[in-house]
Amino acid sequence: xxxxxxxxxxxxLFLAHYAFVNGDATLxxxxxxxxxxxxxxxxxxxxxxxxxxxxxxxxxxxxVGIGMTNATSTSSYLSSKSLTPTNNTTLKSVxxxxxxxxxxxxxxxxxxxxxxANEEYDYAYIHITxxxxxxxxxxxxxxxxPDLVYPPELATRENGLKHICDVAMGIIDNLINM
Numbered sequence: 341x342x343x344x345x346x347x348x349x350x351x352x353l354f355l356a357h358y359a360f361v362n363g364d365a366t367l368x369x370x371x372x373x374x375x376x377x378x379x380x381x382x383x384x385x386x387x388x389x390x391x392x393x394x395x396x397x398x399x400x401x402x403x404v405g406i407g408m409t410n411a412t413s414t415s416s417y418l419s420s421k422s423l424t425p426t427n428n429t430t431l432k433s434v435x436x437x438x439x440x441x442x443x444x445x446x447x448x449x450x451x452x453x454x455x456x457a458n459e460e461y462d463y464a465y466i467h468i469t470x471x472x473x474x475x476x477x478x479x480x481x482x483x484x485x486p487d488l489v490y491p492p493e494l495a496t497r498e499n500g501l502k503h504i505c506d507v508a509m510g511i512i513d514n515l516i517n518m
Contacts, residue, residue, distance in 0.1 A: 364392055371399050375510030377503050384507070396518070400464075400511040401456055404449050407471060407504040411446035414497045415439045418478075430485055438478035438494070445474040445501065452508075461516050465509055472505035 368391060372381035381403070385391045388402050422435035448471040455464035475498040482490040 367394075367396065368399065371396055371511055371514055372507075374514050376506040380503055381507045381510070384504075396511065396514055397456055397459075400508055400515065401453055403504065403508040403511055404452050404456070404464075404468065407468070407501060407508060408446050408449045410497065410501045410504055411442045411449060411471065411474075414494075414501065415442035415446065417497070418442060418494070431488060434481045434485060434488060437481045441474040441478045441481075442501075445471040448474070449505075456512075461512050465512050468505050468508050468512070472502050472509075475501055 365386070368382060368385045372378045372385065375381045384406050385399055385402060388406075390402055391399065394402060416439075418435050418439035422432050422439060426432065448467045452464040452467035452471070455461070455467060478494070479490060479498065482488050
């Protein structure tokens with residue numbers, strides 16, 4: 341998994357640095373205005389050092405990278421929780437299932453980076469939509485077991501990933517409509 345993360349980060353940095361040019365604060369603002377979560381979009385892109393050199397496609401790649409970081413971080417968080425000593429094997433199983441779902445979300449986002457590079461925006465959108473949906477499977481896994489409580493920390497992470505994906509899809513909408 342670590343090599344996948346390193347490769348993904350390298351790919352994002354490479355594409356953002358070499359393939360995308362001409363971005364600035366004005367482009368970030370106009371791009372983010374067309375997304376569902378303007379403040380998340382603007383603050384995320386403005387704080388990324390690659391954004392000033394990115395065009396709209398580059399901004400989409402940066403946002404997808406932020407989503408990949410969220411998904412990977414959540415998967416690692418859940419994996420560590422599943423290793424915590426407990427006699428509750430059901431909880432461990434659900435945590436493992438959730439870690440896998442967030443790992444799949446990261447994989448889908450990684451695939452969307454390649455789609456963006458190939459200007460296959462419909463496929464990128466589909467992959468990001470899949471990544472956005474994986475947390476629902478985790479939530480449902482918790483709900484299938486009456487005694488388990490969906491952790492508030494996980495709910496926060498779930499909403500974060502969904503919002504990041506919504507922003508990335510909004511940026512892709514900009515690309516499709518250009």
